Amino acid sequence: MNEQGPACVEERIDTTLQISRDAMISRHNEMLRSITSSVSRSAIYSGRVKEISSLEDLSGLPLTSYQDIDAAVERLGQEKCLLQTPDHIFQTSGSTGSPKRMYYSKGDALRMATDFAVICRSVGVRKEDTGWNLGGARPNVSGALLEETSELLDLQVLHTLLTRESDLMPAMRKASRLDRIDVVASAALVLYFISRSVREPDFLQSTVRDKLKRDKHLPSLLASVVARLYIKNVNPQRLGKMLAKTRLALTYAEPITGYYSDYRGAMPEARFVDVLGSTENPVLAAQMELGNKGLSLFLNAVIPELADPMEVANAKQDGKQVKGVPWTEWQKGMQGELLVTRPGDCLPLIRYPTGDMVEVIDPAHKVSLGDDGKSAVLPLIKVLGRSVDVLDFEVEDEMGCFLGNKIYTHNIHEALQRSRNIRWWELYNIKGSPGRLCFLIIPENDVTDVERFKKDVLGHLLKECDDPHHTLEIGIELGRLDLLVTKAAAYAAVQREIDKRAREGRALGQLKPKRIRTVDGEEAFQEAIAEKMQQ
Known part of the structure; x- marks a missing residue:
């Protein structure tokens, strides 16, 4: 698809990454001038966005959220909203609501693939490598992005793009050859x-067997026979031997913290590279250094700002201006919602709220761009969670709180991942006078000493979710926070929900049930947990 191949990647590094801070600022100022001078042709921005050519003027522009974009396209049509006819229309899975659509030209796609190729080159992907692409099939962006990236780097890659859960079996079948x-x-x-499939001899067959019993209502013996025939050409042992020697694993869509032990057991020699991106901004940041948990933010691809998430949420409703802090003014420890401005042949984004809450680890961190001495100085960030993951109990903008203070679900995730023997958790906001919170924990293995287990989990929660007001601790003392532990077998109810979503044809990103739920009172709460508590 691209004649220059690897040379295109080197040029991208030399002209947009391996440059001084002053040169990057000048580049961003020119990007702003180019973007804002062209968008008057789009009904999304016309009359709202003035031409600017300085990072200092960014806060004078309004936010443009996906809701703004979607409403304009729905009302006025693509011709009036896009700068040119799109070659690609990519779509999110819809795991956080209705699917989002983003519009790209061939040039946009090449630029994004080149940035992903920069990541690959920097972390050690070699021309002679054999790769396996398990990205999502169109309209998902990941598979197409990885296809074009492999062409840029001239790699030999097996592309087994996924739409639903059932696509994994033929993908593993091909990879095992x-x-x-x-x-x-x-x-x-x-x-x-895949990691569990190659490590646990019966995992693959039992997964298929159980699915046949649930979906096709086959008796156990017949389901076992059919499952054995279905996976006949999948060779988990051979696939496992290859993965045991895999050198690099690039992951995306969610943090790998909860899966790391399974990954490491299946791929003991692999370096795991976490990539942050989305359908709107496919290449935002990546873990460029081994052992460093921070993500290097790609300044060549986007112009980033940080803003107060409450102000962002309010601005989506009332359209008021939001004061942002451009990357040039970031300091260590600074937190906020990430806003992004980026170019686009079809649809540039201007002060787009990503929904990602981030913390600045180092505003100017030097990273290597390969083993030939090239380097770049980029902001090093940590993703804290989604801005909408402030526990939403009362208001539509999802910025509610518990006992008058915010609790972020990234803290809850961190705490429960540190607690041993947790396979699944859910958090219920039970409305009432007063209302209360209740965690439901499904363990990996049945818990013998429930009180000790609860004490350990609550200890992790109190430590991780600590705030100046000691919100969770007060909640426990007031009897407004509780923790229930059920049996390991209760996970079957979660699996049934995943299977139900798969049967409905939902994308992989939509298979997991929601962990945080609001219910109207104690009776509704008991109904919601009944199936899991009766195991």
């Missing part, structure tokens, strides 16, 4: 399933 797999690129959840 390869001679080797040096690099694998996959959503974190997909790689977890």
Whole structure:
């Protein structure tokens, strides 16, 4: 698709990454001038956005959220909203609501693939490597992005793009016939399933067997026979031997923290590279250094700002201006919602709220761009969670709170991942006078000493979710926070929900049920947990 191949990647590094801070600022100022001078042709921006050519003027522009874009396209049509006819229309899975659509030209796609190729080159992908692409099939962006990236780098890659859960079996069947797999690129959840399949001899067959029993209502013996025939040409042992020698695993869609032990057991020699991106901004940041948990933010691809998430949420409703802090003014420890401005032949984004809450680890961190001495100075960030993951109990903008203070679900995730023997958790906001919170924990293995287990989990929660007001601790003392522990077998109810979503044809990103739920009173709460508590 691209005649220059690897040379295109080197040029991208030399002209947009391996440059001084002053040169990057000048580049961003020119990007702003180019973007804002062209968008008057789009009904999305016309009359709202003035031409600017300085980072200092960014806060004078309004936010443009996906809701703004979608409403304009729905009302006025693509011709009036896009700067040119799109060659690609990519779509999110819809795991956080209705699917989002984004519009790209061939040039946009090449630019995004080149940036992903920069990541690959920097972390050690070699021309002679054999890769396995487990990205999502169109309209998902990941598979197409990885296809074009492999062409840019002239790699030999097996492309087994996924739409639904059932696509994994033929993908593994094809991969088990390869001679080797040096690099694998996959959503974190997909790689977890594969890791368990190659490590646990009966996992694959039992998964298929149980699915046949539930979906086709086959008796156990017949389901076992059919499952054995279905996976006949999948060779988990051979696939496992190849993955045991895999050198690099690029993951995306969610943090790998909860899956890491399974990954490491299946791929002991692999370096895991976490990539942050979305359909709107496919290449935002990546873990460029081994052992460093921070993500290097790609300044060549986007112009980033940080803003107060409450102000962002309010601005989506009332359209008021939001004061942002451009990357040039970031300091260590600064937190906020990430806003992004980026170019686009079809649809540039201007002060687009990503929904990602981030913390600045180092505003100017030097990273290597390969083993030939090239380097770049980029902001190093940590993703804290989604801005909408402030526990939403009362208001539509999802910025509610518990006992008058915010609790972010990234803290809850961190706490429960540190607690041993947790396979699944849910958090219920039970409305009432007063209302209360209740965690429901499904353990990996049945818990013998429930009180000790609860004490350990609550200890992790109190430590991770600590705030100046000691919100969770007060909640426990007031009897407004509780923790229930059920049996390991209760996970079957979660699996049934996943299977139900798969049967409905939902994308992989939509298979997991919601963990945080609001219910109207104690009776509704008891109904919601009944199936899991009766195991």
